[in-house]
Amino acid sequence: MGIAEEIMIFEEKLNELVRKYEQYFLGLEKREPLKLLEEVDKTARKYVGTTIVNTMVKFKYNSLVARLQSYKQYWNRINRQIEEGRYSRDKFRMGMHQHNQELGNGGSASPANSDIDGVFAQYIEARKACNLGTEGINPESLKSTLLNQKESLRHKHNCSNIEFRVVIEDGKPKIKARPKT
Template identity: 40%
Template sequence: MPERQILLRALDTIGEDLRELEILYERYFSGEEKREPLQKREALQKRLRQFINRRIMKTDLRFRYESLAARYHTYAGYWDRILRLMDEGKYERHTGGNRPAPLVDQDKSGPKNDNESAYQQMLKAHKECALDRPAPSRKQFDAYLEKQRSSLAKKFGSHEIEFRVVTEKGKPKITARPKKAPTAN
């Protein structure tokens, strides 16, 4: 097998493992995982070190290796900083578990119930995107939707507004549109 293909496969594997390690650390920082993925981190670091003294002649492969190594070192610095904050007790895990319980006697068709659905979508999208900032609190989210509802009421008239959360370019985004009136049969 040519050396180029061997290097390409090794770099592909390193890239996949780095992405997996990112996810494992985010899960650890959010409290889903109980232990830090140290073994996988050390194994990845060892494989990256194998390339340090290796002379890679092909420019594209050398660039790819250097990009992966730089990405790893950037993440390693970030992980070490978060771990240090956790040790000092200054890091708050953002699990989303401290949401207020929904009110039982609430009107099912009111804007609060729509907000609940949109908020759950936002939490899910925020978790899937693995962003480094916390998801907005329920109070912040409701205040934002009410502000948008009042400004969109001028645009759409008296129609009710439906909010949905979509992911664009790796970030959650709130979209709005007027609700369709139920059709009579």
């Protein structure tokens, strides 16, 4: 296998690593993809001392190494925020945990709130899939809006529970509600 083919594989693995980290930060993956990170790091270091003659391949390799370094700084920053409890997803969960304790649930999340957590994560993921920004979306305000809608829709439809789901219509994600039997 030549250098060009290995660099193509390096790019594919880097893209996979980026996806795995995004899933980890969304809470869809339980563990940080450290094994894949180590593998990609090893590939990045493979050609450090080697002279790559083809300028296109050399440029591609250097671009991928720079991209990896940039992502690693970003991931380290997000991991620090998670550890310190300043990451927005964790803030949202901590706020719900405190709210549940105030209600006397002993800190365990109620199914309704965990459903809303899932809807929020799906909504953010759908916005990213549609290439829409996610900065400025406040998890607490979305949660309170959905809880208010849930109560009013339960009374309106005379049902015990309302189910929320994320759908994409006309290239934009929307949260739909329906009575749950």
